[in-house]
Amino acid sequence: MQSLFDDSIELDLPDSDICYIPRFLDRLRANHFFDVLKNNTPWQQDNITVFGKTYPQPRLTALYANNDKPYSYSNITMHPMPFTKELLEIKDGLETFAKVEFTTCLLNRYRTGSDSNGWHADNEKELGENPIIASISLGAARFFHLKHNTRPDIKHKINLQHGSLLLMKGKTQHYYKHQIAKTAKAVEERINLTFRIIK
Ligand SMILES: O=C(O)CCC(=O)C(=O)O
Numbered sequence: 165m166q167s168l169f170d171d172s173i174e175l176d177l178p179d180s181d182i183c184y185i186p187r188f189l190d191r192l193r194a195n196h197f198f199d200v201l202k203n204n205t206p207w208q209q210d211n212i213t214v215f216g217k218t219y220p221q222p223r224l225t226a227l228y229a230n231n232d233k234p235y236s237y238s239n240i241t242m243h244p245m246p247f248t249k250e251l252l253e254i255k256d257g258l259e260t261f262a263k264v265e266f267t268t269c270l271l272n273r274y275r276t277g278s279d280s281n282g283w284h285a286d287n288e289k290e291l292g293e294n295p296i297i298a299s300i301s302l303g304a305a306r307f308f309h310l311k312h313n314t315r316p317d318i319k320h321k322i323n324l325q326h327g328s329l330l331l332m333k334g335k336t337q338h339y340y341k342h343q344i345a346k347t348a349k350a351v352e353e354r355i356n357l358t359f360r361i362i363k
């Protein structure tokens with residue numbers, strides 16, 4: 165049987181372990197998850213403090229987990245809600261594919277091209293030494309930029325499409341930062357789900 169995972173792409177970037185599966189979810193399932201998550205998630209917009217200045221985060225977020233472990237980044241501490249049926253369905257598929265068990269999912273909602281996620285690494289200590297991050301994209305495609313911390317010549321961008329999976333693991337977070345930049349183009353909404361392990 166032909167599997168949609170056949171077109172899994174290993175990124176050829178030194179000091180990283182990143183794999184992109186453009187059609188991880190088929191279009192109908194991706195459409196369904198986008199609609200349900202958009203409408204049924206209690207989206208929040210926290211204030212972040214960077215270099216002593218406080219302003220609203222340029223996107224909406226929500227945190228889910230199968231334990232009560234909070235997740236903290238950029239001076240924000242989020243407390244999780246229990247997983248919904250749809251998130252558990254996606255999580256099951258990811259766990260079969262990635263052969264790990266995720267505890268936590270951070271949702272990001274980018275309402276327009278002005279919403280963004282600045283340069284960062286997912287290297288908070290609660291994620292452990294070599295975090296595995298499984299990132300599902302739904303809705304409008306947005307560019308995901310990667311840059312090496314010490315080799316300015318090494319950078320890459322991927323247009324994360326509806327229903328895709330980006331899997332980052334190994335030493336990736338030690339050597340790279342990533343971002344979703346603002347864009348002046350008219351873009352529709354996008355929802356991103358990053359499944360993580362917080363024990
Ligand atoms: O929206 C994305 O694709 C990236 C999200 C991300 O980097 C994060 O939540 O840590």
Ligand SMILES: [Fe+2]
Nearest residue numbers: 284285286342
């Ligand atoms: Fe991230």
